[in-house]
Amino acid sequence: MNTIKASVTYGDWEGTAAADESDGVKMRDLLTQSGVINTDEFVVAIELFVGESHNGKVEKPHIQALLLKKDRFDSAAAAIKSMPDTLPLRKVRVDLTLEEFIGLFKRFSVTLSRSGLDLVGRKYE
DSSP: OOOSSOOOSSOOEEEEEEEEEOSSSOHHHHHHHTTOOOTTOEEEEEEEEOOOEETTEEOOOEEEEEEESOSSHHHHHHHHHHSOSSOOOEEEEEEOOHHHHHTTEEEEEEEEEETTSOOTTOOOO
C-alpha cells in the first residue's frame, strides 16, 4: 500500500515543504507537455525524488504526480472527502532537472530536522 508522504531508505531527516504556484508554467502544463495526464485528471500530489549522490554528484531527479480522475479542484476535493482511506490515484513519472522543478513554483521552501526530535511546528528564539 502506498502512502502520500515523503520517505527515503533511512529517514535520518524529516520535515515539511511549501510552495506557491508559478504564474508561468504550472505542474499540469508540464504533465500535459510530457503527454502523461488526461484532460479529465487533476494533480492532487507531487513527489520530487533525487536518488543517491556519489562524491557530490547528484543523479537526475524525477517527479511522480498522483492524479485523480476529476477535471478540477472543486470536484477533486469533494470526491476525496467522500472516499474511504484508500484513494484511486494514478501515478505518473516525469524526468526533469532541479531547475525545471523549482521553476514550476513562484516560491519554494523545504525545512528538514533530525528525525525523532519532533520539531515541526515548534517555536524557537
